[in-house]
Amino acid sequence: MSAPRGVGRFFDGRTAAAMPADIHVEAEALVIASDYRAPPARWPLQSLRVTDRRPDGSAVLAAHGEEGRLVVDAALLAALAIPDESGRAGPRLSAAQLRRYALVAAALAAALALLWLGWPPLADRLALAVPASFAESLGGQVTESLVSGKRLCTQPAGTAALQRLTDRLAAQLTLPHPVRVQVVDDPLVNAFAAPGGYIVLFRGLIAGAGSPEEVAGVLAHELGHVAASHPLRLLMRYSGLSLAAMLIWGDLNMTTIASLLVTFSYSRGFENEADARAIEILQRAGIDSRGLSHFFARVDAGRIENALRYISTHPTSLDRRAAIEALVRPGAPALTPGEWTALRGICQNS
Amino acid sequence: MQSLPPAGGGAPTPGPDPIPDRPVYSGRLGELYRLFLVNLLLTVVTLGIYRFWAKTRMRQYLWRHIAVRGESLEYTGTGKELFVGFLKAALILAPAFIVLAIIEVVLATTWPGLERAIETLRGLIILWLIYVGSFAAWRYRMSRTLWRGIRFRQEGSPWRYGTTGFRLLLLSILTLGLYSPFMNARLQSFATNNLSYGSARFTFGGHGRDLFKRFFVAWLLFIPTLGLSFFWYSAFKTTYYAAHTRLDGVSFAMPVTGGALFRLIVGNLLLIVISFGLLWPIALGRTIRFTCERLTIAGDLDFASVSQRPLDAKDREGLASFLDTEIGIG
Ligand SMILES: [Zn+2]
Numbered sequence: 001m002s003a004p005r006g007v008g009r010f011f012d013g014r015t016a017a018a019m020p021a022d023i024h025v026e027a028e029a030l031v032i033a034s035d036y037r038a039p040p041a042r043w044p045l046q047s048l049r050v051t052d053r054r055p056d057g058s059a060v061l062a063a064h065g066e067e068g069r070l071v072v073d074a075a076l077l078a079a080l081a082i083p084d085e086s087g088r089a090g091p092r093l094s095a096a097q098l099r100r101y102a103l104v105a106a107a108l109a110a111a112l113a114l115l116w117l118g119w120p121p122l123a124d125r126l127a128l129a130v131p132a133s134f135a136e137s138l139g140g141q142v143t144e145s146l147v148s149g150k151r152l153c154t155q156p157a158g159t160a161a162l163q164r165l166t167d168r169l170a171a172q173l174t175l176p177h178p179v180r181v182q183v184v185d186d187p188l189v190n191a192f193a194a195p196g197g198y199i200v201l202f203r204g205l206i207a208g209a210g211s212p213e214e215v216a217g218v219l220a221h222e223l224g225h226v227a228a229s230h231p232l233r234l235l236m237r238y239s240g241l242s243l244a245a246m247l248i249w250g251d252l253n254m255t256t257i258a259s260l261l262v263t264f265s266y267s268r269g270f271e272n273e274a275d276a277r278a279i280e281i282l283q284r285a286g287i288d289s290r291g292l293s294h295f296f297a298r299v300d301a302g303r304i305e306n307a308l309r310y311i312s313t314h315p316t317s318l319d320r321r322a323a324i325e326a327l328v329r330p331g332a333p334a335l336t337p338g339e340w341t342a343l344r345g346i347c348q349n350s
Numbered sequence: 351m352q353s354l355p356p357a358g359g360g361a362p363t364p365g366p367d368p369i370p371d372r373p374v375y376s377g378r379l380g381e382l383y384r385l386f387l388v389n390l391l392l393t394v395v396t397l398g399i400y401r402f403w404a405k406t407r408m409r410q411y412l413w414r415h416i417a418v419r420g421e422s423l424e425y426t427g428t429g430k431e432l433f434v435g436f437l438k439a440a441l442i443l444a445p446a447f448i449v450l451a452i453i454e455v456v457l458a459t460t461w462p463g464l465e466r467a468i469e470t471l472r473g474l475i476i477l478w479l480i481y482v483g484s485f486a487a488w489r490y491r492m493s494r495t496l497w498r499g500i501r502f503r504q505e506g507s508p509w510r511y512g513t514t515g516f517r518l519l520l521l522s523i524l525t526l527g528l529y530s531p532f533m534n535a536r537l538q539s540f541a542t543n544n545l546s547y548g549s550a551r552f553t554f555g556g557h558g559r560d561l562f563k564r565f566f567v568a569w570l571l572f573i574p575t576l577g578l579s580f581f582w583y584s585a586f587k588t589t590y591y592a593a594h595t596r597l598d599g600v601s602f603a604m605p606v607t608g609g610a611l612f613r614l615i616v617g618n619l620l621l622i623v624i625s626f627g628l629l630w631p632i633a634l635g636r637t638i639r640f641t642c643e644r645l646t647i648a649g650d651l652d653f654a655s656v657s658q659r660p661l662d663a664k665d666r667e668g669l670a671s672f673l674d675t676e677i678g679i680g
Contacts, residue, residue, distance in 0.1 A: 011499030016548055016653040018421075018498065051424055052414050055376070060422070067658060069424070069499045112397070 004079035006072065010034055012041060013068030023076065030063075030080070032070060041068065048082045123236035127229055132176035132196070135232055139196030142235075143182070146192075147200060151347075153183040158346025161339035165212075166199075169220050172284040173227050181219070185347045189299070191218050193225040195232040203347050210298060213291025215343065216334035217278065221292065224277030230270050271320060279327045288331035293324045375635075375642045377415035382631040385411055402436065403429030409491070412638065418497060418647070426501075427494035435490075443479075450475075477519070482512030485541070492545065493661060500658050506544035514540065531565040532558030534587065542595055548656040556594035561587060581615070582608030592645065600649040604641075614640050 003025045010021035010032050019034040030048065033040035043063035052060040057074030061082065072080075130138075153159075162181055170179040179197040183206065190202040199222045201215075209215045225231060275292070282289035300321065335343060389404035406429040413425035450472060486508035495502045518533035535558035542554035568583035585606040592604035618633035 013499040014658055016498040016500045016651070016656040018653065052422055054422075060424070067496065067499055067501065069496070108399070 004076060006076035006079070008032070008073070008076065009071040010041070011069045011071075013066055021070070023070070023072065025080075030061075030070075041066075043070075045080075048080070050077070050082055120237050124233050127233040127236040130195075130232060130236075136177045136196035138235075139194040139198040139231070142194040142231075143198040143200060146194070147182065147184050151185040153185050153203060153347035153349060155342070155346045155349040157342035158183075158344070158348075161335055161343045162346065164339070165216060165219065165334060168285045168287070169216070169223055169281050172281045173223065175227065179223065179226065183346050191222050193222045193231050195229075195235060197226055199223070199226065206344060206346065208298075210294060211291055212333060212335035212340045212343070213288045214295040214298075215291070216282065216287050217289065217292030217295050220278035220281045220287075220289075221274050223281055224274035225270065227277050227281075228270070228273050230274065234270075268320070272323065275320065275324050276327070279324070283329060283331065286332050287334045289328040290330060291334065293321065293328050296321055296324065371419075371646050371648065373642045373645060373647075374417045375415055375638050376417065377412065377635065377638070379631065379635055382411065382635060386631045399433075402432035405429070405432060412634075413495065416638070416642070421498050424496040425491075425494055426496050427490065431490075474516075478512055478516040481515035481519075482508045485511040485515075488541070497547070498653065500548040500656060501661065503546050503548075503659060503662065504541070504544060505546070505662070506540055511537070511540060527569060528566070531561035531587075534558070535561055538591055546659070547597060548658055550598045550651060550656045552595060552597050554591070554595050556590055561590060578608075578612065581612040584608070585611045598651055600647060600651050603646045603648070604644050606644055610640070 005024040008021050008023050010019045011017070012019065012034075021032045021034040023033075024031055025045065026042075028045050030043040030045060031040050032043065043061075043066065047064035049062055049064070050059050051062045051069070054060075057077070059072055059074075059077045061070040061072060061077075061080075062068075162183065166179055166181045175197060177197045179199065181199045181201065183201045183203060186202045187204045187207075188202050189204040189208050191200065191205055193199050199219070201219070205218060206215055209218070278292055279289045282292070385408060389400070389407060392400040393404050406425070406427055409425040409427065413423040416423050485506075489504040489506075489508060492502040492504040515533075515537055518529065518536060522528075522530040522533050535556050538556065539554045542552050545552040564583050564586050568579040571579035585608040588606045588611070589604055592602040595602050614636060618636060621629040621633045
């Protein structure tokens, strides 16, 4: 058996000149001899790798720690049998390396799991520590950015009717801040609460409601979110997660936090809590709480157009509806017929 | 878009094949696509951590498939270097931005009128960091580009480049864009005059005043041509840059027309937008081929006199991988 031997083109890593070279193997090393260079370069065989394979079968070789490159033909390449770096298989991992990577991956997964599970309760704690005045100004900013570009509905009689209803419901709660309800001229069926007692109803919700009690039910549900500080807790949870995401992805854009309040849906737990509080508020105010269940039944049956938005921010389920059905009671009307007509015309301001 | 490694010159090598005077790209779309999809998948399942290795593999593929005068380039960077650089940048920048965000909220709640001012300030800081980061990234890429066993090297401080770029950008805005050809030429001059291939230095002899006349015409025609005049100017600028760049005895030419540049850029934009980024490899291939088909390299470099220079310890990508939007290659 003869040792591999051949010729090649050598770039020695000191100058850019290409040197014709005689190549042979000697004492577990590739010896690269060139007229231009003395003594010949010696590359240990174990440190060799292929950095490029060319269509004509030739290849570029490199040795660990060397910047020089050696171009050899297919025959010599085959004789040398060097593990491929540029090929499909990729670098082979040793068992120790594999163990180390597995350990890093496991640690990373554990850290993420800890963040995922541990962050929400911690964020809730932080949310409770936020002063009311801060929550109010934060909520004001969030609401402003969410309704920006949309027309506000401020027809006086409708606004007065909505204010009376809101006051009746809010009087059942002890909140550290006033409750401000705004209606925006948007055909979507949607409603959301921001920190600090800001609630926004969309025109589509009022238009789609079958009775004033349904509007009262939705409003009480949003008040339920407010009373349990859900918007602030959600914002806190989201801010933390977005900060983590920012660190992972390297994205510095933090302006999205506000808009996520609409796209980020409440969890089932938040919804159930808001429902229970809503029914309590309605019953203490003496208002017929069946409106809430009627509204959800109509949304689920697809009888309200454009209601997808509401479902996506306040997910409904059969369990949830059953829980509501079991609690609701008849009561007084939420609005007089005159007030109801006025509320439905709230967007007819010029 | 202009992140192609610069081409070097070469002495005629004896052999049967004539060595083309253009860089030759031999990448295949199928291979590029497979690499892109595997990278995408791994990046998603690792919550983004893999992206440093993904970038590295993409660059390895591209560099290896670009040959200048018969010898292919080689990318010698590693994913680990990018990752460590990112962590360093994150350690410095994340606290700074958290503090800024807190100041922002506190100030905004105390003096609501200041909101805009703080938002603007943050935007300006990010803009400055993008300039710094993109030059740092370019510098790193050059230091990891090997051709004929010799490294490229970009010198010049990213902070200085970023600060100059930022200052000149403000000047351009204040002059309704009229200063921008001078800004472009000054930044190009800073970058090219600090670029070398081994011990051979690149030089850039262009001046903003040569660009200004065309720019002014394009500027005047901007509204009547719905912005198309800028493709015409941009093509002129590309050609001008190449013609005024030298590497010892080697000169460059890149004749580009406005129409061709328009087809390239708008075509790429459409490809990426209609596919939500999934056709990105096609756009990438088009960009590289566009460059390789037009760039010519004339004159000889005495390879035996081009020697290796030691690697600069400052060449880390850090900031760059944090902020670089990577519209260009890899
Ligand atoms: Zn809800």
